Amino acid sequence: MLLADARALCPDLVAVPGDPAGDLAELEKLALWAQRWGPWSALDPPDGLLVDVTGAAHLFGGEERLLKDVAAAFAARGLTARAALAPTAGAAWALAHYARPGAILASGDDLLRLLADVPVAALRLDDDVLTALRRLGIKRLGELAGVSGAGEEDLAREAAARDALRRRFRNRHSPAANPLLRLDQLLGKVPEPLLPVIARPMPLVQRRLMEPIRHRTPLDTVLADLAAEMVRALEARGEGARRLELALWRVDGEVLQRRIELAAATREAGHITRLFAARLDDVDAGFGIEMVQLRASWSEPLALAQADLDAAAEDHGTSLAACIDRLSVRLGPRAVTRPVARASHIPERAQSWQPPLAPVPPSQHPLAFHSRPLKLLDRPEPIAVLHAAPDGVPQRFRWRGEVREVARAQGPERIAPEWWRERSTARLRDYYRIEDEAGRRYWIYRAGLAGDGRGGVPEWFLQGLCA
Amino acid sequence: MSSKPSPARVLPRTAPDPRWRPGSPVQPFHSEIFAPAGEASGAGLALALARDAMTSLAAGEGEDTRQVLWVQDRAAIRKGGRPCLAGLPQDLRHRLIHVAAATPEDALFALEEGLKCRDLACVIGEIAGNPKALSFTASRRLSLTAEKHGVRLWLVRLDAAPDLSSARMRWQARAAPSAPARWDAAAPGPATWQAELFRARTHAPGQWSLSDDAGTLRLAREPDLDTLAAPDPVHLARPTVGRSLAARIHA
Numbered sequence: 001m002l003l004a005d006a007r008a009l010c011p012d013l014v015a016v017p018g019d020p021a022g023d024l025a026e027l028e029k030l031a032l033w034a035q036r037w038g039p040w041s042a043l044d045p046p047d048g049l050l051v052d053v054t055g056a057a058h059l060f061g062g063e064e065r066l067l068k069d070v071a072a073a074f075a076a077r078g079l080t081a082r083a084a085l086a087p088t089a090g091a092a093w094a095l096a097h098y099a100r101p102g103a104i105l106a107s108g109d110d111l112l113r114l115l116a117d118v119p120v121a122a123l124r125l126d127d128d129v130l131t132a133l134r135r136l137g138i139k140r141l142g143e144l145a146g147v148s149g150a151g152e153e154d155l156a157r158e159a160a161a162r163d164a165l166r167r168r169f170r171n172r173h174s175p176a177a178n179p180l181l182r183l184d185q186l187l188g189k190v191p192e193p194l195l196p197v198i199a200r201p202m203p204l205v206q207r208r209l210m211e212p213i214r215h216r217t218p219l220d221t222v223l224a225d226l227a228a229e230m231v232r233a234l235e236a237r238g239e240g241a242r243r244l245e246l247a248l249w250r251v252d253g254e255v256l257q258r259r260i261e262l263a264a265a266t267r268e269a270g271h272i273t274r275l276f277a278a279r280l281d282d283v284d285a286g287f288g289i290e291m292v293q294l295r296a297s298w299s300e301p302l303a304l305a306q307a308d309l310d311a312a313a314e315d316h317g318t319s320l321a322a323c324i325d326r327l328s329v330r331l332g333p334r335a336v337t338r339p340v341a342r343a344s345h346i347p348e349r350a351q352s353w354q355p356p357l358a359p360v361p362p363s364q365h366p367l368a369f370h371s372r373p374l375k376l377l378d379r380p381e382p383i384a385v386l387h388a389a390p391d392g393v394p395q396r397f398r399w400r401g402e403v404r405e406v407a408r409a410q411g412p413e414r415i416a417p418e419w420w421r422e423r424s425t426a427r428l429r430d431y432y433r434i435e436d437e438a439g440r441r442y443w444i445y446r447a448g449l450a451g452d453g454r455g456g457v458p459e460w461f462l463q464g465l466c467a
Numbered sequence: 468m469s470s471k472p473s474p475a476r477v478l479p480r481t482a483p484d485p486r487w488r489p490g491s492p493v494q495p496f497h498s499e500i501f502a503p504a505g506e507a508s509g510a511g512l513a514l515a516l517a518r519d520a521m522t523s524l525a526a527g528e529g530e531d532t533r534q535v536l537w538v539q540d541r542a543a544i545r546k547g548g549r550p551c552l553a554g555l556p557q558d559l560r561h562r563l564i565h566v567a568a569a570t571p572e573d574a575l576f577a578l579e580e581g582l583k584c585r586d587l588a589c590v591i592g593e594i595a596g597n598p599k600a601l602s603f604t605a606s607r608r609l610s611l612t613a614e615k616h617g618v619r620l621w622l623v624r625l626d627a628a629p630d631l632s633s634a635r636m637r638w639q640a641r642a643a644p645s646a647p648a649r650w651d652a653a654a655p656g657p658a659t660w661q662a663e664l665f666r667a668r669t670h671a672p673g674q675w676s677l678s679d680d681a682g683t684l685r686l687a688r689e690p691d692l693d694t695l696a697a698p699d700p701v702h703l704a705r706p707t708v709g710r711s712l713a714a715r716i717h718a
């Protein structure tokens with residue numbers, strides 16, 4: 001029903017916009033809070049929580065009192081909750097949704113017989129599966145499993161019902177689409193992995209300042225203190241920071257953010273201070289900064305290491321990771337890169353640039369008889385050529401305003417366009433390695449052939465400079 | 468720190484070699500190579516000299532796995548391009564870190580930070596023209612940093628006039644016609660340069676024709692026929708004297 005229609009029917013209707021992301025975040029917080037009843041908890045979006053209370057009920061004085069405690073705690077938070085307790089997650093879900101509040105199944109109970117009167121929707125199935133079951137006339141769990149709540153045993157009927165289910169849903173493999181799988185999960189015959197929610201607080205240190213600071217020197221001091229504190233916090237967790245965020249709260253409510261990323265996990269206060277000092281030059285303190293906060297939003301395990309016994313090696317120079325950090329803080333993260341080979345025949349596509357300390361992807365060894373130039377121009381520069389034959393080696397060419405005579409040439413090396421990446425009109429390239437009369441060696445190519453039907457007269461380009 | 472004499476003071480005490488030659492045991496910490504921007508001779512010679520220094524200094528120490536830092540400023544990238552992975556010497560391909568600096572100031576900063584790093588094998592720089600930032604003071608800073616931390620620097624100056632500098636060795640390089648390739652006389656041979664050493668502390672100035680023979684720096688005019696330029700390391704062929712099928716048919 002549209003909101004306008006609903007309002008026409010009931011003018012007093014209160015409408016609140018939905019916020020699924022906010023609800024999920026709230027549910028995550030609630031899951032952490034619910035760990036007061038058990039060691040771990042899992043989300044069941046959009047509105048459920050699963051808590052493992054195995055062996056923890058006696059701490060609350062029994063299972064009934066635990067459920068009462070749950071009801072009271074949720075009521076105190078202003079939330080309406082339906083709690084239930086069962087040996088498996090599936091059974092607990094069914095009880096919580098389709099039984100009276102506070103239902104408890106003990107581990108010795110015959111789950112199937114006790115839950116025989118619960119509707120099939122309690123199996124957490126998809127809507128289309130529920131529709132299919134309803135059209136088959138199956139409404140209750142007992143009908144699905146071939147048992148009745150009355151208690152008489154009929155193994156043959158149970159087996160026949162299982163067979164029918166298996167045949168009907170034989171090519172449904174996801175649990176939410178296969179009632180038999182869900183039934184077995186409910187009974188505990190098939191494992192049901194759950195993803196627990198684990199709280200990982202990020203290392204965070206902050207300083208509230210009695211007097212707002214307006215000058216650089218005290219800010220540097222505060223930063224050095226924070227860095228030392230952060231290093232202690234990281235050391236206690238056995239981690240090193242990869243990304244650090246510095247937030248400065250000004251008196252007028254403005255928040256200034258500075259962020260650095262590090263090439264390798266680090267725990268050196270001096271290094272952190274130095275990197276941030278380069279980023280603090282443009283901070284406008286205004287009427288003063290009253291709070292400074294440093295947090296490590298990305299940290300990686302970093303074991304404690306033995307300090308170098310040779311003191312000279314310690315204070316002599318910087319490590320590679322520190323050097324790359326300093327370079328990328330000043331020049332930008334994309335300025336410091338490492339060339340890596342990529343699977344391509346086209347020269348400019350055969351290498352890409354990645355962060356210098358990232359692992360190098362495996363690649364095929366380049367063919368030894370392909371000689372490549374030492375340097376490649378960022379984009380091939382067009383040259384004007386005079387050639388002897390239409391498809392032959394040029395005799396003379398003009399590049400950057402200077403005419404050069406070709407003394408020696410090797411080629412062509414034909415590189416066909418990569419049809420799986422390029423348009424069908426891309427032209428092939430014939431590469432020549434040439435040396436001019438002064439000994440300058442270049443790598444030039446002709447784009448296309450004279451009669452290939454993919455454009456006019458082939459053009460010549462200079463792409464590489466050989467050593 | 469002050470008790471330790473700087474390598475600059477130590478260097479002249481070793482017997483100075485009047486004439487420079489490839490593989491010399493005395494290797495400077497800061498060299499400059501002036502080269503035209505329209506050819507890769509500067510970068511090629513810098514790489515060859517760096518590899519020459521690394522092999523002659525670390526003979527028998529096992530494989531060097533330290534990284535090589537290659538710094539270029541934007542004008543140098545525009546004029547001469549970026550290093551091509553497949554064209555680099557085999558042992559440098561997996562250990563090259565490239566820095567693309569926007570300005571000469573940033574390039575100088577990157578060079579200095581690279582020289583301070585103890586985990587680098589050497590630093591290669593490429594700066595185009597004569598920027599104001601690269602004054603005598605800046606080059607002196609680079610020399611002192613290189614000598615203090617023991618990391619060698621080869622700075623390629625593209626299309627630059629040789630102004631004041633404190634580099635210990637200064638070369639003027641340009642490409643030279645190469646020796647004929649072994650298998651194809653019409654093809655360009657191994658990389659050859661005409662290099663002129665016009666200022667050096669420990670050597671007399673002079674002029675050399677150098678070539679890069681399968682990764683080793685050699686004098687190009689060496690009358691050594693065996694090493695005269697095999698661009699490929701395949702030594703499988705031998706002359707077919709007296710066994711040529713064509714010769715038999717004609718006979």
